[in-house]
Amino acid sequence: YEAIGTDWPDFPFAHVRRGEMLEQNDNLKAALAAFEAAVQAAPDNANLHFTLAFAYRRADMKDEAIAEFQAGLKLDPNRQAAQEALQELLADGQ
Numbered sequence: 001y002e003a004i005g006t007d008w009p010d011f012p013f014a015h016v017r018r019g020e021m022l023e024q025n026d027n028l029k030a031a032l033a034a035f036e037a038a039v040q041a042a043p044d045n046a047n048l049h050f051t052l053a054f055a056y057r058r059a060d061m062k063d064e065a066i067a068e069f070q071a072g073l074k075l076d077p078n079r080q081a082a083q084e085a086l087q088e089l090l091a092d093g094q
Helices: 002-007 012-024 028-041 046-058 062-075 080-092
Strands: none
16 A cells, blocks of 8 residues: 555555554554545545544544544535534533
């Protein structure tokens, strides 16, 4: 997946799969970079924003997670799990 992401940087799902594999191997920092690359490759894809948002949340990067949930919900406002996750993050700040 790393080679695919390098050879075809505009193919976001290679970045996502690489990120998933890195996260499974407890390399969250590199996984976040892969998820970020996926969003860069296809910024109009709500699923990619949600993938990155949930990864940021797992990394305790609250502000980044909120921003990505909001970006994804702007593209696809009917995603219940994303809405709930965003509300939980916003409630944590109160």
